Amino acid sequence: MLEIKNLRVTVGGKEILKGLNLTINDGEVHAIMGPNGAGKSTLSYAICGKDGYEVIEGSVLYNGKDLLSMDPNERAGEGLFLGFQYPVEIPGVSNMNFLRTALNSQRRYQGAPEVKAVDFLKLIRAKAKELDVDPEMLKRDVNVGFSGGEKKRNEMVQMAVLDPSMAILDETDSGLDIDALRIVADGINRLRGQDKSILLITHYQRLLDYVVPDFVHVLADGRIVKTGTKDLALQLEAKGYAGLGIAENAA
Amino acid sequence: MTLKRYLETPEVGKNFEKRKAGFSGTDQGWLSDIRARAMDKFMAAGLPGPKVEEWKYTNLGFLARFLANENFKILKTGPDAAETKRLFDRAYMGNIAGSVVVFVNGYFNPALSSCPDEDGVKFSIFSENPEAFRQSLAEPKQATSLNNLNRAMVTDGYYLEISAQTTMPQPIQIIHLATSGSDGQSLHTRAKISLAAGAKAKVIESFMGPDGPQYWTHMISDVDAAEKAEFCYFQFQLQGKQAIHMTEMHSTLLEKAKFTHMNLQLGAEVSRSEIMNSLSGEYAEIDLRGAYFGRVKQSQDIFTRINHDKPHCQSNQLFRGVLDAGGKSAFQGKVIVARDAQKTNADQSNKNLLLSRKAEANAKPELLIYADDVKCSHGATVGELDRDQLFYLRSRGLDEAAAKELLVEAFVAEVFSDMPGGGDTVVLQQRFIEKTRGWLSKEVSS
Ligand SMILES: Nc1ncnc2c1ncn2[C@@H]1O[C@H](COP(=O)(O)OP(=O)(O)O)[C@@H](O)[C@H]1O
Numbered sequence: 045m046l047e048i049k050n051l052r053v054t055v056g057g058k059e060i061l062k063g064l065n066l067t068i069n070d071g072e073v074h075a076i077m078g079p080n081g082a083g084k085s086t087l088s089y090a091i092c093g094k095d096g097y098e099v100i101e102g103s104v105l106y107n108g109k110d111l112l113s114m115d116p117n118e119r120a121g122e123g124l125f126l127g128f129q130y131p132v133e134i135p136g137v138s139n140m141n142f143l144r145t146a147l148n149s150q151r152r153y154q155g156a157p158e159v160k161a162v163d164f165l166k167l168i169r170a171k172a173k174e175l176d177v178d179p180e181m182l183k184r185d186v187n188v189g190f191s192g193g194e195k196k197r198n199e200m201v202q203m204a205v206l207d208p209s210m211a212i213l214d215e216t217d218s219g220l221d222i223d224a225l226r227i228v229a230d231g232i233n234r235l236r237g238q239d240k241s242i243l244l245i246t247h248y249q250r251l252l253d254y255v256v257p258d259f260v261h262v263l264a265d266g267r268i269v270k271t272g273t274k275d276l277a278l279q280l281e282a283k284g285y286a287g288l289g290i291a292e293n294a295a
Numbered sequence: 296m297t298l299k300r301y302l303e304t305p306e307v308g309k310n311f312e313k314r315k316a317g318f319s320g321t322d323q324g325w326l327s328d329i330r331a332r333a334m335d336k337f338m339a340a341g342l343p344g345p346k347v348e349e350w351k352y353t354n355l356g357f358l359a360r361f362l363a364n365e366n367f368k369i370l371k372t373g374p375d376a377a378e379t380k381r382l383f384d385r386a387y388m389g390n391i392a393g394s395v396v397v398f399v400n401g402y403f404n405p406a407l408s409s410c411p412d413e414d415g416v417k418f419s420i421f422s423e424n425p426e427a428f429r430q431s432l433a434e435p436k437q438a439t440s441l442n443n444l445n446r447a448m449v450t451d452g453y454y455l456e457i458s459a460q461t462t463m464p465q466p467i468q469i470i471h472l473a474t475s476g477s478d479g480q481s482l483h484t485r486a487k488i489s490l491a492a493g494a495k496a497k498v499i500e501s502f503m504g505p506d507g508p509q510y511w512t513h514m515i516s517d518v519d520a521a522e523k524a525e526f527c528y529f530q531f532q533l534q535g536k537q538a539i540h541m542t543e544m545h546s547t548l549l550e551k552a553k554f555t556h557m558n559l560q561l562g563a564e565v566s567r568s569e570i571m572n573s574l575s576g577e578y579a580e581i582d583l584r585g586a587y588f589g590r591v592k593q594s595q596d597i598f599t600r601i602n603h604d605k606p607h608c609q610s611n612q613l614f615r616g617v618l619d620a621g622g623k624s625a626f627q628g629k630v631i632v633a634r635d636a637q638k639t640n641a642d643q644s645n646k647n648l649l650l651s652r653k654a655e656a657n658a659k660p661e662l663l664i665y666a667d668d669v670k671c672s673h674g675a676t677v678g679e680l681d682r683d684q685l686f687y688l689r690s691r692g693l694d695e696a697a698a699k700e701l702l703v704e705a706f707v708a709e710v711f712s713d714m715p716g717g718g719d720t721v722v723l724q725q726r727f728i729e730k731t732r733g734w735l736s737k738e739v740s741s
Pocket residue numbers: 055056060078079080081082083084085086087295
């Protein structure tokens with residue numbers, strides 16, 4: 045269970061999150077929507093511990109543990125996964141090497157034995173196939189020369205291999221064509237099927253046709269201003285933020 | 296304090312007199328003459344001071360102090376055998392076939408060596424056959440004051456000569472060891488490597504010593520590659536923490552000759568690697584690559600020069616530096632394209648990564664072009680680790696040290712990723728990676 049209470053976060057001295065509350069129970073899928081600049085990515089970074097995202101008030105507990113006092117890698121070890129809105133390119137580091145190091149780091153943190161090279165290879169091949177990712181791509185450097193859609197699918201491969209208990213997916217659906225969207229949605233649903241928690245950050249309700257959320261929240265001006273079910277996403281689609289009385293570019 | 300163009304070192308002359316009787320080849324009159332004349336020249340000039348452009352990043356004041364305190368003694372007993380063997384085992388790459396030539400404290404060590412003995416390959420050791428070095432000592436490729444000092448004091452060295460159209464089937468490992476007994480000693484070695492037309496050879500040279508003693512390794516190598524010859528050279532500098540390491544390599548390439556130089560600088564307190572090259576025949580090619588690492592009082596200098604004297608030649612330089620707290624580096628690379636060296640292709644890239652605000656990297660690429668139809672580029676950067684990349688890795692579970700290690704490895708990977716040359720390439724690549732990791736894991740600053 046993830047419990048965020050009265051979270052206030054500044055970036056570069058400017059307050060972006062202004063007292064945000066959100067609770068996600070095990071196995072629930074929550075969607076967060078909101079205008080550009082509302083603070084959605086800021087929320088994901090603050091939960092995962094990126095430098096420069098300063099928490100000035102509030103708490104974030106995960107399964108009762110204080111995430112805010114942990115290093116980013118410890119948070120990952122606790123089962124957190126962040127699918128980046130803009131996955132980072134890392135020239136000189138192969139996907140394979142990176143992902144194996146990541147998986148084994150998490151397993152060490154969890155006190156589990158490391159995965160053997162052959163088993164890892166089997167695992168990653170299987171996951172790549174599920175997500176229709178060319179295994180050759182995994183030999184290449186992390187995200188280097190990948191198209192926008194390939195980067196997002198690569199995030200999903202990483203998620204599938206690392207098998208988190210809570211995934212925060214920041215606009216994983218943007219930049220995907222309809223086929224890729226379906227593949228990514230299937231990947232998310234597979235995780236959901238194992239009773240994992242998911243926080244979907246999205247701009248469009250079309251992803252929510254495939255991954256039907258338990259709750260939909262609207263984030264504007266650093267706070268959750270509305271909470272509902274999938275219908276809220278449909279309403280937003282039809283009327284826009286202004287139509288629901290939410291100012292665009294509130295930040 | 297005034298900055299002098301040259302530093303005087305009167306003690307060196309006295310040391311020379313003391314050492315004289317113990318030099319190799321004292322029975323050779325011509326050699327004693329060369330030594331004496333070279334010494335006179337050195338004494339007249341002294342060491343280059345910080346006002347000499349080539350030495351502005353390496354203040355040789357420390358060397359003058361080292362020479363003033365030089366406690367040279369003619370060692371009655373050889374170096375400690377057990378220590379020598381321990382060092383040898385660390386430096387020797389047993390998984391590379393081929394001959395091995397070992398120098399200990401500046402002198403050839405026959406017990407640990409198995410010199411090349413193949414058709415078309417001539418191999419001589421200076422202390423056994425000084426005559427073979429007569430020409431290179433009489434007509435040095437360069438006559439700087441340090442070069443003169445080396446000629447005067449030369450302890451030992453090797454001469455490798457490959458006949459026309461001969462390919463050495465296996466590389467030669469040259470291993471220079473310094474033992475604890477080397478404290479306060481200057482080890483002046485020389486090499487001459489000569490490839491006749493169409494000859495091919497690979498030399499892997501490693502330098503290693505313990506952290507305790509302060510010794511000065513001073514090695515000068517001349518390389519001549521005739522038409523279509525191919526020479527591949529690796530240097531692994533793994534010297535002790537207090538060592539002074541200086542190597543100079545002077546190469547001359549004739550038509551269609553190829554020279555690949557790979558350089559890894561990890562050890563020593565002060566290190567300077569000079570790689571001076573002349574492309575003196577058309578279509579000659581040179582590929583210089585290196586990675587250097589520095590922390591805590593360490594200073595790493597790379598000094599290159601490429602003279603494009605003839606048309607249609609190609610030169611490529613790729614150097615990467617990683618500096619942690621207290622480390623310092625300088626890359627000075629000069630490319631000179633002569634007036635009739637049309638269709639020259641010259642590339643130079645130097646990137647430096649600072650792992651701490653207390654690290655310093657200097658880069659001074661220079662391009663002097665006197666021809667008009669050439670393709671030349673150079674780039675030099677000094678930067679820090681990318682915070683977004685670091686966070687990306689850490690968000691996936693890598694702790695800070697592991698994430699930094701991966702990024703630093705990636706930063707230098709380009710140097711040896713598509714390394715040219717033969718069957719043992721993988722072993723050598725592995726060596727580069729392994730040594731790099733060893734350096735990183737000791738202390739990646741946070
Ligand atoms: N590194 C940063 N430095 C300064 N301001 C930032 C930084 N990152 C984000 N912001 C600002 O924080 C606000 C929220 O951004 P973000 O969380 O990315 O919004 P969203 O993901 O909802 O579009 C915006 O006004 C943005 O300009």
